[in-house]
Amino acid sequence: MEKARVRRCPFLNRGLRISLTDERPADEARMVLFRFPEGVRDFVATLDAETGSAIDPDVIGFVREDPKMAGTMEVALLWSGSREERIRGFVNSRATPQGGTHVDGFRDGVAAAVTGYAREKGLPVADPDSCADRLGEGLTAVVSVKLDHPEFLGATRGLLGNPYVRECVGEAVRERLGTWFADHPERAAEVVDRMTDIHERVMTA
Template sequence: MSGEGTGCDVTRIEVLEGREAVRKRPGMWVGSIGERGLHQLVFEVVGQAVNQVLAGRSGSVDVTLTPDGGVRVADDGPGGPFEAAGDTGGPGLEALLTSFPAGSEPSGRHIAGVGHFGVGLFAVNALSSRLTAEVRCEGVRRVQEYARGVAVAPSAAVGPATGSGTTITFWPDTEIFETTACSFAVLAERFRQLAFLNRGLGISLTDERPAGEARAVLYRFPDGVRDFVAALDAETGAALHPDVIGFEREDPRMAGTMEVALLWSGSPEERMRSFANSRATPQGGMHVDGFRDGVAAAVTAYARERGMLAAADPDPGADRIGEGLTAVVSVKLDRPEFLGATIGLLGNTDVRICVGEAVREHLGNWFEEQPERAVEVVDRIVRGSHRD
């Protein structure tokens, strides 16, 4: 079929590649040219920093909103070369800043998904009017500057370095974005989640912008998702009991680990948060289904063994088991499988069985170890089921 017959002139088709493609259609890469896209830039850089820190097992990431509209992200990870790091080390920082990574986005249980799109540092660099990259490694501090994704000069050693790490400072391009004013509240909430989900990670956010008073927060949670559940419950009111039920487990059948925490509070509302590789899964998925299976099995077994349910009584419904329940379910998988374009639903079928079995076992053990509290929780669920 000819272009003449379709009214399409192939000579006018514009083929865009690399940096030009990102700048011409920024919404395709970061979601929007509004606040959402702006925050995505921050999350991409923070994601790189968090994974550098997690690779070293512990450390911190410091994010600063600067007075001139920039965002500075510094970590104390191992640092790395600007140039290609060879077959075992992967691409250097310069390659990450100037080209799309080869292959799919890195994944695995040790990789935290911070942003939504996973487009990496290349898109951040292309959509920034200026970007400065600094690496501190092996006692040397190297710096390179970019303008709208193009290196101003080769990287250069500028002096000695104390410690190791990477600092990236960027200024979102005002020619592209409708706003370059990041929301302190939005960033702080996401960083708080990351600290909950990655025990040992410290992450701070400092606002140095001139409007209003300077603000700063620092998040580090030694008890991980247990602290997360306690914080969620504090928003609802007093709990029936102060103890958070929590556990961690690695299961080779699902090629990953799980971290689960829960409690029942006096509030009728269910508060459930679920994550896969540190990404929120608002639509749930197999890890949430497995959690509900396990809770239902443990509650039902305890109630029948103690005569709280007669043989003819039906099992408590999922709605009753969830009433007043505050829980966080976090899994970290080598090969997470997300369903749909929004990455909000986890599809790994093995996860349901593994999480269900683990929750039933640990919650059942807690019922045995805390009989008075167990009766209080289970009786409330059973009586509620009878009222229905």
């Protein structure tokens, strides 16, 4: 198992400790310990640090069990000064590079929270469908679900197909992010302004 995958497992399974020891001939054995108490929140902060962002990360995260999708979700996200999108999906600790219903639900939930807050405050923003296509700019996120019966599409198992997962993740993200916006109005306004700025740049391009 490669080092990157070993390091990823404690991110996706909070409380897990993994140590690697290099016992090849050298002056002394070298050991590396991987343990991330905040789970995917630590994962998102680490991904954001790799972009070289100078902004202190304000990571939004939550864990929720949902019997409707027969599993649990752990989601974390932040917006930074970067224009790069870094959204990563995982199912039962396995990467899903093609995304799937868990990532689609995450996008739905973020778009709904952003547009809902904007309308409540009378701020300009595009409709949710258009917003969902553009919200990734500067967004770093990890969407990890653990399911009793995951259904994958395609031979590579890189695309999740469980239909209820999209609805469950979308609703949970909308609720949690909506609460965060209400508690952090200045940051919420910054996110809405970002969406408006992106819309204007797309329209004038």
